[in-house]
Amino acid sequence: MNAHPVDSGVSPAVAELIRDGVRAILEAPPEWIDEINSAVTDGAGMEAIAGDEALLTVALEINAGNLAHWAASNMADPGARVPVAITDHTRTYIRDLARRGLDSRALDSFRTAQNVAWRLWMEICFSLTDDATVLRELLEVTSASIAAFIDDTVHELAELIDLARTELAGDTHAERRAAVALVLEGAPIAQERAESQLRYRLDGPHTAMVVFGDAETGPDDVETVCAAVMEASGVSGRLTVMAGASELWVWLPCREVRAEGAVADHRGVRIAVGSAGDGREGFRRSHFEALTVRRLLARSSGARRTAHFDQARLVALLGEDDLAARGFVDATLGELRHADADVLECVRTWFGAGCNASVTASRLYTHRNTVLRRLARADALLPRPLPTNAVHVAAALELSAWLD
Template identity: 45%
Template sequence: MKDDWETPSPRAREVIRKGAEQALDPKAEWLDELFDAVRHASGTSPAHVDPVLEDGARRANLSNLLHWAAANIQRPGARVSANLSPELLESVRDMVRRDLDEKALDIWRLGQNVAWRRWMEICFGLTSDAGVLHEVLALTSRSIYTFIDDTIDAVSEVMRQERRELSQGTHSERLTTVSLILEGAPVSRSSAESRLGYHLTGSHLAAIIWGNDVTGDQLEQAAEQVLAAAGTARRLTLLATGSSMWLWLPVSTAPRTEDLEAGLAAVPAVRVALGRPRSDLDGFRQSHLEAAAVQRMMARLGTSRRAGGYTDAQLVALLSQDVGRADEFVADTLGELACADPVLHLTLRTYLDQQCNAARVAERLYTHRNTVVRRLARCDELLPRPLAHDPVSVGAALHLLSWSGPKE
């Protein structure tokens, strides 16, 4: 680290210290802006198609911000050492496991641009002295950009070391093979089967298992629950990141998500997304892409459900691409019903699923038909428009609500 670092004046040091104290406790809108700038930037999508990588990027950017701020509280204006925090390194290792290279670290430069704009707002609010402000901004501009450069340099070496370690085992070969299949590249079936140790003929059901701050043992425990629910002992397993696992099971029928929900009660932090059983090499790919769509949907909506299958969630996955507009659709369509007793939601959703047959609803919900009729009448009172005017929209809104939870 070079020694030619300018020492700020006492007044500039005080402004930097006070500003860093504010940055160390960032407002929620600052963090949203910081992450959205990265997530929506062109060329960064490979690091964000997976909710686990997305969460890792969020943690890494927050870690960079807090590391720089904490350093400037202790030594205002001094050069900040590279950030090698556990949160950041775990995110980096996940990138390597997903075959991303050092170019993926450019997302941090996008984050630094947002942080710089917010930092200038803080500084302008702390002093009106033009001379002090000029000194503070000149020094901290260099500080922030140098800090990110130093961190990227240090982390790049960590990535190279991690890549060397992975290349010594079978993980790299299996990941490369699976990535080629998922990209639709021409792959020799026999060669792929040899590398994966898994037959690519017949039916395949893909599952994605993940969670925040979960251990490998928890992922494995959840995988065993998926196997038990699917009625098989055979699987192909790929550790996608430190907190997510990809599975393929040679079965032609998907397990019921209700059964998985019960089985996953012992590992509540873990979530499971399922595709549909598909055939042969293309089915191997399609089932995983379906599971990935369900995973993204569950992460977007922050659902409390532990398991989701593509068959049940396909409509919701499509409708929830824009969460804000989806919430608006639910509110406009359901009105006061959106905040009503979830029993009413379940009754009306089941009524629509059962082709508006109250007797079948009573049978499915193990209740009296008259109770069903009373609940349906109450739903009609709460809806902004009678159910008969647009049952399709009401049904879609109820399915969205069943995944995202009641609105307050």
């Protein structure tokens, strides 16, 4: 470990100032935390982590935890060397970094956060005393304490990530991910070689999925949901690539994927499904369709847990520009967008029933006259009469269901 001259026997005056500074940290304005978080996300080598919501959330939590740990230690023993705090949460994060192919350079965020935190700490120190001698001792002691803590932390985490990478070196996951990337890019990799590395046939039917969780979702939850989809779809094999801390890219050798019931007991997990395809082209197309649906699901409210590309074709086409899509919905629906849920459901069902009021009433288990009243209510809320603008209204309602 790197050694720094941290002296726990600081003068009583400086010890009390350190405690005062720690209290100021604990009462720091939100802008300070935002600035530290920005330094972490903008740091060199953080691109892969910043692009993974689950991984980034854990990284920021660890940085916040380290700050709190340093503060608590200095409240108890001002200026003393702070022991490294390695939690189970931290170990899981390190393993996820290794699985993503990242090395110790991914720990540079700790250095970036240290620089910002030190600048903010100096602001606190200069506000605590005007005595130049005491101020100098305060800065020297805390500078050594912070530097030693970060050095010790990065050193220990680097050893953990190297160990995790060594353990994974014998795993076929990295090889499998590389082969998948070649197939998705359309590279001229031989079929036999690709199938050998993937342990998956490319000449049959494929349906791709993206199974992903929120910041609170663990890898076991995503894996459990995947297994449930396989069982419901009647398949025993799959190709899986770990795309993030709680995200899997999956291909199932079948044409019909039944995903709806798999997420019932896992509220943080969502499933995006592409359309079925054959051969390499079907393998690629289904995956990119699943990624499109994944983006739409991530942008929509949490109520929609699963979606197939066939359900989202129109939205994928019209909703590429989020601002333009919302403008179209607002201009087309007007006050109808904020109507009661039963009115909106009635209009959507009416379109799905071929604009037939009797069929709509049957599907909604209500009376035909009730349907007619709700349609009249919807018509009154629209900027333009429904009969003259039905196509636009139907498209806007579909977009609205995904945007809200």
